[in-house]
Amino acid sequence: MRQAIRRSAIRRSDSRRSRRPGRPDRGRRWAAALGVGALVVTGGGLLAGPAEASATASVAVDFPTHCIPPAIAGIPPIDGTTSAEVTVDNAAPKVGDTVTVTYTVVKPAASNPVDLALPADIMTPTGKVTVAGAQTTEVTVAGPKKNDPVPGKGEFPSFSMTGTFTVTAPGEITLSPGDYNIHTSYIMELDTPCTVTDPPAPVSQTIIATDGGGEVNERTITLGTSSGAPGERVTVTGAGFTPGADVTVAGWNGTAITADSITSKAADSGAFTFRPEITDPATTGIVAFEGAGWDPAKGAGPQAYTVTTGGGEIPDGSQQLTSTVNPGTLTMSQAGDSVALSAVDFGQGGASTGALQTVTVQDFRGGPAGWSLTGKVTDFTGPSGATIGASALGWSPACATKSGSPSTCAAGSEGTVGSAGATLASTPDGAFTGGEFTVDAQLSLDVPAFTAAGAYTGVLTLTLT
Structure with missing residues (x-):
């Protein structure tokens, strides 16, 4: 969805402007983290590439991981290694079958950064499994709020998360561990999102699907997040539903839908985006369906979802504080x-240069999506209908990230802007994104030597998505 569209008119004259992007403050301030369930990534070497997997057996794989500990811990992001394994309940499904996926983090790239011991059953893990091969999708997985006590500065235990997907095509299907998040509920609610540094991670499980011969339900849903506090809204995106049909998105408690539901119509394309409010702490997933009630043949899901609540024992003399x-x-x-x-001289031509007016991007959504800033330009029109083609404008982009931003801005490539457009700057998707960024570019219009004298004007349109 386009969030904003702004335009800059570019005129050729005798003046010149230039801007330089500011340098982010790289200073770090360490803060005390007394009595909080924060996480810190431990070091680890990067291991070999994808391991071979058979059609019936899974293997544990190692992959580099980038984790962001809670800000209150005062610990900068650290890169480490995660060991994980993906298993399924059916390694030889038929098209149309529902496969249950279990994502086990054998050794998290994280440990308790404080001396305070953490009690049992305060960790709620959620994550994603990448499906590729005969079909491509992403499975949301979630685990129970269950863990052994963790000593001060001790390593976090292994944990497992489960989810499901429907097989839609025959052939070899691979499953790889993806991003995961560890939510802790002890004195305060904290998250430590961990992303795969160089996705996808190695393949852990390979299954072989065969043609079931029956009608395939191609309805699918994906969740913007796999956990949230009671009353928070979750973004649910659906595809493959009947165009214009009434679709209900609801919470799932493991056996039936809950009262947390919202109903609206699918678009003409069969897609939709709903944001139901989920309050029931017994929720284990989200489903979507057509008709008056849940019907797997006319629905999608459940996609794993966990309501994160407190519940850890509060030490004597302490008070639990909650903020939103x-x-x-x-x-x-x-x-x-x-x-x-x-300006350039008639008969000489050459580069007519300047600097783009600085663009400030603020990504305060707090979700998993990155952004992209692109630009395209019209032909430059001058006296008596004379023109300089849009392909004559080139730029050299630069992008700076404000200190403390979860995402890091990447400048687009130097080159032609043109009427087809080019990327000025972007940030990648991730488990947790956002921040503030300044974007600049040096501009150069290649003016032919004997272009008619006069002023030429073109319009550069910037689009943020």
Whole structure:
């Protein structure tokens, strides 16, 4: 979805402007983390690439992981190694079958960073499993709030998460461990999202699907997050439903739907995006279906979802404090709406240069999605209908990330802008994204030597998605 569209008119004149992106403050402030269930990544070497997997047996794999401990711990992001295994309940399914996937983190790339011991059953893990091969999808998985006590500065125990997907095509299907998050409920609610550094991770399980011969239910749903506090809304995106049909998205408690539901119509494409509010702590998943009640033949899911609540014992003399952080929006602003490029001489031509007005991007959504800022330009029109083609404009982008931002901005490639457009800057998807960024670019218009004298104007359109 386009979040904002702004335009900058570019004129060629005798003046020149330039801007440089600011340098982010790299200073770090360490804070005390007394009595909180924070996590810190432990070091670990990067191991070999994907392991071979048979059609019936899974293998544990190691992959580099980037984790972001809770800010209150005062610990910067650290890269480590996760050992994990993905297993299924049916390694030879038929098209149309539902396969249960279990994602076990054998050794998390995390440990307790404080001296305070953490009690049992305060960790709620959630994550994703990457499905590729004959079909491509992402399975949401979630685990129970269950763990052994963790001593101060001790390693976190292994944990497992489960989810399901429907087989939609025959052939070899591979499953790889993906991003995961460890939520702790002890004195306060904290999250430590861990992302695969170089996705996808190695294949842990390979299954062989055969053609079932029957009608395949191609309805699917994906969740924006696999956990949330009571009353939070979860973004549910659906596809493959009957165009224009009434679709209900509801919580699932393991055997039936809950009262946490929302009903609206699917688009003409059969897709939808709903945001139900989930309050029932017994919720184990989210489903979507057509009709008056849950019917697997006309529905999708359940996709694993966990309601994260407190429940750890509060030490004597302590008080549990709860605060809510509301998600914001993705926006951009620019320092001005016109750029005067330098003049060139008739008969000489050459580079007419200048600098893009600085663009500030604020990603305050707090979700898993990154963003992309692109630009395209019109032909430059001058006196008596003379033109300079859009392909004559090139740029050299630069992007700076404000200190403390979860995401890191990447500048687009130097080259032609043109009418087809090019990427100015972007940030990747991740378990936890957001931040504030400044984007600049040096501009250069290649003016032919004997272009008619006069002023030429083109319009550069920037689009943030």
